[in-house]
Amino acid sequence: MGAKRLRLLRDLVPTAALVGALLNPNNPNFDNRSTDVQEAARAIGQKIQIVHAGTEAALSTAFRSLVQLGAEGLLVGGDPFLNSRRNLLVALAARHGIPAIYDQREYALAGGFISYGTSLTEAYRQVGIYTGRILKGEKPADLPVQQSTKAELVINLKTAKALGLTVPPMLLARADEVIE
DSSP states (O other), rough: OOOEEEEEHHSSSSTTTTTEEEHHHHHTHHHHHHHHHHHHHHHTTTTEEEEEOOOHHHHHHHHHHHHHHHHOOOEEEEHHHHHHTTHHHHHHHHHHTEEEEEEEHHHHHHOSEEEEOOOOOHHHHHHHHHHHHHHOOGGGGGGGOOOOOOOEEEEEHHHHHHHHHOOOOOHHOSSEEEEE
């Protein structure tokens, strides 16, 4: 998903010479996510700078670093710590005028620019189906492992306007939800 988010951000800010990626170094998957983001950036010819934030104080520092580096876009990695600071992240991106893409629709609903990620509604629906199957007598070990296959794209046009960005009509047509 990180690669797709990066491509979407590039579609929205095609002139961005440098994009930042905000990742939590305390996340057990940090190394894999960092490598994935760097490979995705390399594949599309996008210069990327990974910034770390594993504490609330580090978030402000990370955004100051992004501004000093001249980042013109931001990919926010999915992480429980970062997700729990959703409103702060959206406020910092707005304050610094950095278009950011997030992994959960709740960011866009909170004023973030764009989100693209797994539909939590669909994931919870799948959990309900599995629960029903187990309650009807199926053994959990016999059920196949599934991953969510539905991703949702949410675009906040109010935030786009505040950032001075125009969202291409083709992207608006692909969006699952457009916030005006």
